[in-house]
Amino acid sequence: MSNLLPATKIFQIIQTVGQVTDTALGKLDGLIIITPDKIPAPLWRQVPGTDALRLIDKRRGAGDQAFTRLLNRRATGVWLHKLPDKAADGTPVETYGLLKWAAEAVKAALSEHPRNLGVVALGLETHQSEPALRALLLAVAAHTFHLPDFHSQPKQRQTLKKLRLIGMQQRLDLHRTMAEAEAINLARWLTALPANKLTADTYRDTLGKLAKRHGWKTRFYGLSQLKKLGAGAFLAVAQGSADQDAGILHLQYRPATGVRKPKLA
Known part of the structure; x- marks a missing residue:
C-alpha cells in the first residue's frame, strides 16, 4: 500500500540573540521586519535599509508595507510590516486578525522563493512580538507547504531551507507552534487527496x-x-x-x- 503521508520536510528554524549584524543579513535572501504601527525616530536607526524604507514609509503613509533591497552580495529583499495595535473597527487584534496580518506579511517575501528567510521584530514589547512571530511561523509553514501533486512530472520549486529569527532578546520555545503548523498542513494534505487515493x-x-x-x-x-x-x-x-x-x-x-x-x- 502506497504511503499517503506528505514527504515535505519543514524548514529549519535558527534563533539568534543579540543585535542584527551585517554578517547575519548577508546570509539572507529575504528579511521581514516587524515594527510598531508608529515608528519613533530612534527606532529607525535600527532598521536595516533604513534610508529607503523610511522614505517609502513616509510617502505611502501609516499601515502600508515598504520594500527595498540591501546592497549586499545577495541583494537581500527587505519587507517592513507594521504590527497594528487595533483592527479596522477599533477593537484589539485577536488571533484570527493576527494570522490574517501574518499571511499578508509573508506573501510577498515568499513569492521570491527564498532559501534563507529572516524575521526580526524591532521596538515591540514581548507580549506583542511573541504572538506576532508565532503567527508568522504558522503563515510561512502554510505558504511553503506543497499540496499533493500526482502529475507525471511535478513542478520543481525552490524550497525554503532556513528561517532565521534574528535580533532576538531571548530564544522562544517553538515546539508547540511548529507542531501546530505540521498538524494544520497534514489536515490540508489529507483533505486535498482525491477520492481514489484516500x-x-x-x-x-x-x-x-x-x-x-x-x-x-x-x-x-x-x-x-x-x-x-x-x-x-x-x-x-x-x-x-x-x-x-x-x-x-x-x-x-x-x-x-x-x-x-x-x-x-
Missing part, C-alpha cells in the same frame, strides 16, 4: 503509520462491531459505499506521567 482503507493505514510514529494507541471498530454498538447513523452513511471497509478508528494518546508531588494536608 479511501477508508488507505486512510486507516495512513493513520496507523502516524500512530506508530507518535506512540498513539489505536482501536478499529468495523461494521459488524458498530452494528452491535447500535451506531445507526454511521451505518446509514456507510451503506452508500460499495466497499464494506468503513469503520471508526479510535486514537488515544497519554503522555508519560511524571513524578507527582504528594498533596499537602
